[in-house]
Each structure stands twice: as C-alpha cells, then as structure tokens.
Amino acid sequence: MPILRLFIILAIQVLIINHIHLCGYITPLLIGYVIIGARKGTSHVLLLLFGFLTGFLFDVFSNTAGMAAASMTLLAMVLPLLIRLYAPRDSDDLFMPTIISIGMFRYWTYSLLCMFVLHAMFYVLDAFSLHDWQLTLLSIAGSSLFASVLCVIAELLIRKRCG
Amino acid sequence: MWGGLFDFLFKYKHWLVFILLEAVSLVGLFSTGGYQKSVYFTTANSVVGSAYSTISSITSYLNLVSVNRELETENEKLRIENVNLRSRLRLANTDTMALNSQLNDYNIVVAQVVNFTLHKSANLMTINKGRADGIKPEMGVVCSRGVVGVVYLTSEHYAIVIPLLNVNCRISCSLRSSECFGTLEWKRGNTRSTYATGFPRHSKIRKGEIMETNGYSDIFPPGIPIGKVGCINNSEDGMSYRIRVDLFANFETLRDVGIITDYIHQERRDLEQSVEETEEK
Numbered sequence: 001m002p003i004l005r006l007f008i009i010l011a012i013q014v015l016i017i018n019h020i021h022l023c024g025y026i027t028p029l030l031i032g033y034v035i036i037g038a039r040k041g042t043s044h045v046l047l048l049l050f051g052f053l054t055g056f057l058f059d060v061f062s063n064t065a066g067m068a069a070a071s072m073t074l075l076a077m078v079l080p081l082l083i084r085l086y087a088p089r090d091s092d093d094l095f096m097p098t099i100i101s102i103g104m105f106r107y108w109t110y111s112l113l114c115m116f117v118l119h120a121m122f123y124v125l126d127a128f129s130l131h132d133w134q135l136t137l138l139s140i141a142g143s144s145l146f147a148s149v150l151c152v153i154a155e156l157l158i159r160k161r162c163g
Numbered sequence: 164m165w166g167g168l169f170d171f172l173f174k175y176k177h178w179l180v181f182i183l184l185e186a187v188s189l190v191g192l193f194s195t196g197g198y199q200k201s202v203y204f205t206t207a208n209s210v211v212g213s214a215y216s217t218i219s220s221i222t223s224y225l226n227l228v229s230v231n232r233e234l235e236t237e238n239e240k241l242r243i244e245n246v247n248l249r250s251r252l253r254l255a256n257t258d259t260m261a262l263n264s265q266l267n268d269y270n271i272v273v274a275q276v277v278n279f280t281l282h283k284s285a286n287l288m289t290i291n292k293g294r295a296d297g298i299k300p301e302m303g304v305v306c307s308r309g310v311v312g313v314v315y316l317t318s319e320h321y322a323i324v325i326p327l328l329n330v331n332c333r334i335s336c337s338l339r340s341s342e343c344f345g346t347l348e349w350k351r352g353n354t355r356s357t358y359a360t361g362f363p364r365h366s367k368i369r370k371g372e373i374m375e376t377n378g379y380s381d382i383f384p385p386g387i388p389i390g391k392v393g394c395i396n397n398s399e400d401g402m403s404y405r406i407r408v409d410l411f412a413n414f415e416t417l418r419d420v421g422i423i424t425d426y427i428h429q430e431r432r433d434l435e436q437s438v439e440e441t442e443e444k
Contacts, residue, residue, distance in 0.1 A: 044177035052184040059191070066191030073184040077177070125192065 006034045006054060009154075014061045017150075025139045028147035029068065031058050032118040033154055035076055036111060040083050041093025051076030064126075071121035078117055086110045099155045111151035115144040253419055269384060271305075271421040272296050277321070281354050281414060285331055288312065288324040290420060298322045303376075303383040303423045309411035310334065310389045311420050313382055322422075327357050327389070328414055336389055336408075337377035341366055344377050347389065347408065354414050356393055362404040368395050374408045384426055 013030050021027055035051050055072030059065055086102050087095045099107045119140045127136040172179065274292035292298050294317050304311040304324050312326035313334070325332050328349050336359055337344035345361035359374060372392045378385030393407035 045180050048177060048180045048184055052188070055188070066188040070185055070188035070192065073181060073188060077181045 002034065002050075005158075006057075009034050010054070010057055010061070013058065018062055022142065022146065025135060026142035026146055027139075028143045028150055029058070029071070029115075029118055029122060030147060030150050030154070031055070031068065031072065032075055032115055032147065033111075033151045035072070035079060036082075036114045036151065037096055037098060037155075038079060038083065039093065040080070040087050040091060040095040042080075044080055047076045047079060048073055051079075067122055067125045070125060071118050074121045075114060075118045079114065082110065082113055082117075099152065099159055104152065107155060108148055108152050111155075112144060112148040115147040115151065116140070119143045119147065269423045270425040272298060272424050273419060273421050274298075274322075276418055276420060279326075279414070279417065281328060286326055286328045287315070288326050288417075290322050290324055290422075291320065292422065293317050293320040293322050295319050297424050298422055299424075301382055303387075303426060304420050305383075305387060305423065306412050306417060306420050308388070308413070310376060310383060310387055311412055311414075311417065314422060324420075326414060327410060327412070328354055334383070334389075335377055335379040336374050338362075338366075338368065338392070339373040339375050339386075341368075343368075344379065345403070345406070356390065356407050356409045359406040359408050360398055360403065362406060364403060366404070368392060368404060368406060370394065374406070381426065381431055384423070 009030055017028060017030055031054050034054055035047060038047055051072040052069050055069035056066075058068040058072075062068070083095075083097055086097050086106060095101065097107065097110055102110065123136050123139045123143070126139075127133075272292055274290040274296075276288055277291050278289035280286045280288075288311075290304070298314055298317050300314050300317060302314040304314060304326075310327060312324045312329070312332060314322050315325045316323040327334065327347060330349055332347065332349060334347045335344060336347050343362050343366035345359045347357050347359050349357040362368065370392055374389045374392060376383035376385055376387045376389065388411050390408040390410040390412075393409040396405045396407075397403075398405040
C-alpha cells in the first residue's frame, strides 16, 4: 500500500506539480507526503531508507541530482521527533499522524513543519549560496505552505475513500 | 572494547545511515556539475524513457491484431451510436419546438414524415404515428417553424395529414398585430407560400407581418406562426384583401413534425355540433 501510494504521488509530482511554478518560485514537493504518515514505531533506519529512495526516484525523474534525496533523508531523520511532538502522551507504536487521529488543524501544522524541513533543505541546496537569500526564503515559505495544503487535501481524499 | 563500539554503532545506527545517505545524495549532487557528469545522472531518465518506448513499441506491434479488431468493433459501435444519437438529436430538436411558450402546455407527439407529395393540388402527407400513439383525425400538425397541417385519416401506426399545401385545406388565421382574421387557401404550384383571404378592407396590413393561428377552430391553439405577409392584393370581388403568406415551414425538406394531441375539446365540439343539428331541424 505505501509503495502504491509512493508511485501515485510520484506520478502526480513528476507529471503535474513539477510544472507548477506559482509566482515563478513556488514549486511544492508533495513527495514528502509519502513518509509523513509513518507510524510512530517505524524503524528509524527503514524510514531513512524509504525517504532516500523516494527522493532518489524524484531526482531521477526531475533531473535534480540528489537534492530531493538529501532533503527527504533529512526529513526522515527528524520525522520521529515531529511525530512524537504530535502524538498523544499515551499513544502506542502504532500511532499514525493522520487528519483523523490529530485533527485537521493540528495535522496541517504538522505537515507544515515537515514540509518546511523538506523544502528548506531542498531550496538551500538548490540555491547553494546566500546571494539571493530573500528569494530562497520566499521559495521555502511559499512552497512549504502550498505543499502542506496539498498534504491536507491528499489526506482528506485518502481518508474519505478509506472511510 | 569491541563490544562497546558495536553497542555504540547499534545505538546510533540511524545516525550512521543518515550520514551515509546524505553523503551519497550530496556526492551525487556535487558530482553533477559539469556536462559530462550530468549526462551520467540524467541518462537515468532517458534510460527509463527509452526502455519504456522500446517495450511499448514491441508490445504495440504484438498487439496490432487485437488492437485492429478492437478498433473495428469500436468503429462499428460508434457508427451505431452515431445513428442513434442523430435520430435522438432530431427528436430532441423537434421536441423542443419552442414555437412559443403556449405550445409547451400541450402534449405533442413527435412523428416523421414518411411520404409526401408536393406536385398535386390535393397533396397529402403520411406520418409514422397513428391511433396507437393517440393520433386522431382533426388534430393539428406543427413543425419547429410553424403550422404544417391537419390530421385527416389515421390507421393503427400511420396517419395522413392534409398539409397547408392542399387546396382543400382551410385554416383560420389572423395577423399577430391585429384582430382581423381570415382563411388560408392554397393555390397549386407554389410550395413556399399560400394565400389568406377574407381580410376586411379596413384592416391595416403591412408587409412582413406575422400570420398566425387564432384559435377559432379547435385544431390549433392560438398564436402558432404560419408565415409572413408577402404581398397584399384585392380579392376577386374587391370586398376584402387577399394576402400572400410566405410559409415558415419548409415543406420541401420537412421531416419531423409534431401532433398536438390534447387541444381538442370534446365538450366544445359537442356543443357546436348540437347547434348545427338544431339548425338542420
């Protein structure tokens, strides 16, 4: 199931979202969505490998040469921390941060945080200088915001379908 | 000593994996600076792409026979669907005979003209709906543009209509702009126009005015257009006007007609008939 979701989201990302350039600098990375719904007890190493693989696949199809792989790996690294931040104190290892388990608004802030980590790394690597740092910041902020909204929409669609 | 190291490594294995993966990513990123190096990484795309196109060209070649068959059946289906849709479109078009809003209040049975003569003086038209569809003699027949004629005879599934282009056809008509009324009479020959007689001399008639049914008979509801006033002449006895009416309905290409099935008022008909009977006595 996560593999299927990975390929669907990768296809949407590569075929559609990669061609969106809002205001010329906002291009969200929806691929982050495939790992932010991980269970609290998921092995950290597995998460890292899965994140790297997703990023790598994105790189291959978007000619971004390791940027997304590095960003997704970073996101996978901090993800358990973020999940623990949003998980209830008494939750078990099977806890998943979803729109149902933590509510719409909290899910949105959670995905915004995740997307911020992802896009920060991605756009910093993309610019790789402080020369145009305002634009980089705008890209990071705008894309994170956009991507988090997309995450909420995707979550709504998926949870609705699953009942 | 070694055990401690392994414990340490195991405990922080995710850090090791993280550093390793980041290193791989960044090496990938920074080693693709030049053109030669970037080709190496971007060919991943073209490798995938060419692999896909090769596979698809092979499978498409193998599938050509079944594809061809599918296309043929689909073609056939589309052809049938096309015919169906065309006929439905025609029905829909005639069904929406929005002559005016008055017609919407009546029940209209849509029929197709199956036989029609134009060259005789008593032209008749056969339509493909009959008693089984509720068609009765003396019902009004209209088309999308205006009046066509009156039902004359019915069989189970067909009906014969006396069109306006029949010297025996008499339909009461009036001008849209005035109360004056007359009768439509056709003269053999011209299939695009008929004549309206009996308009009093004092009536003001202008060319281009619309002639319509007036509801004096129980065949047509009032207000259904018939044609436009073409030219105005005196009648033979000089007591009234004789108006050429250019018909809206194009009888040469007429195919779809509608029969107004619920305008006949039996009560009115009975009453008028009883008057006639008492007069005869």
